[in-house]
Amino acid sequence: MPVVGVFALQGDVREHLSTLTALGAEAVPVRRPEELARCEALVLPGGESTTMAKLARTFELLDPIRVRVRSGMPTFGTCAGMILLADRILDGAAGQETIGGLDVTVRRNAFGRQVDSFEAELDLKGLDRPVHAVFIRAPWVEEVGPAVEVLAEAEGHPVAVRQGHLLATSFHPEVADDGRIHRLFLEMVRR
Ligand code: GLN
Numbered sequence: 001m002p003v004v005g006v007f008a009l010q011g012d013v014r015e016h017l018s019t020l021t022a023l024g025a026e027a028v029p030v031r032r033p034e035e036l037a038r039c040e041a042l043v044l045p046g047g048e049s050t051t052m053a054k055l056a057r058t059f060e061l062l063d064p065i066r067v068r069v070r071s072g073m074p075t076f077g078t079c080a081g082m083i084l085l086a087d088r089i090l091d092g093a094a095g096q097e098t099i100g101g102l103d104v105t106v107r108r109n110a111f112g113r114q115v116d117s118f119e120a121e122l123d124l125k126g127l128d129r130p131v132h133a134v135f136i137r138a139p140w141v142e143e144v145g146p147a148v149e150v151l152a153e154a155e156g157h158p159v160a161v162r163q164g165h166l167l168a169t170s171f172h173p174e175v176a177d178d179g180r181i182h183r184l185f186l187e188m189v190r191r
Helices: 013-022 033-037 049-058 062-070 080-085 180-190
Strands: 003-007 026-030 041-044 075-078 086-090 102-107 117-122 131-136 140-144 149-154 157-163 166-169
Touching: 003 013, 013 026, 013 180, 026 033, 033 062, 041 062, 041 080, 041 180, 049 062, 049 080, 075 080, 080 086, 080 102, 080 166, 086 140, 102 157, 102 166, 117 149, 131 149, 140 149, 166 180
Parallel strands: 003 026, 003 041, 041 075, 075 166, 086 102
Antiparallel strands: 102 140, 117 131, 140 157, 149 157, 157 166
């Protein structure tokens, strides 16, 4: 079974660990470079992307994660994790750093201008029935590069995307008691 790390300096780590474990992965929290080195794949959870980037920098994880993502490690970002994977951020904090790799522009707190949080049933490419998507101060994707496949949209904007070994959702599949998107990610890891 694949060893899948969950970035664990901030965010909803526990939910990802339990979903991955239930699907048969060996899920481990990642707080230090040595822990990252053991992992075949990584999940970047929801949380606060500015805090996560700062902590990753402080704990010397930011550059090692960048290197691994660029060298093909399957990586799945949810919400703040999507922001961390994005190459370009709109409405970011001053000097906000990302891990990058995903050729998209995301707008932080995009839905939040109207409503902080909401839930929706979304059709997602590759899944037979809709997913219950929980959005919490969520970003949306404003622009995608040519290699990016849009898997789901909400309010006319991409909210789930895939690019090669990278998967990202604006919403939180880890809180929805539905392992299908994590299963999709584990299929990417096994390939
Ligand atoms: N708005 C948060 C950010 O910019 C993301 C929110 C979330 O992950 N639920 O990091």
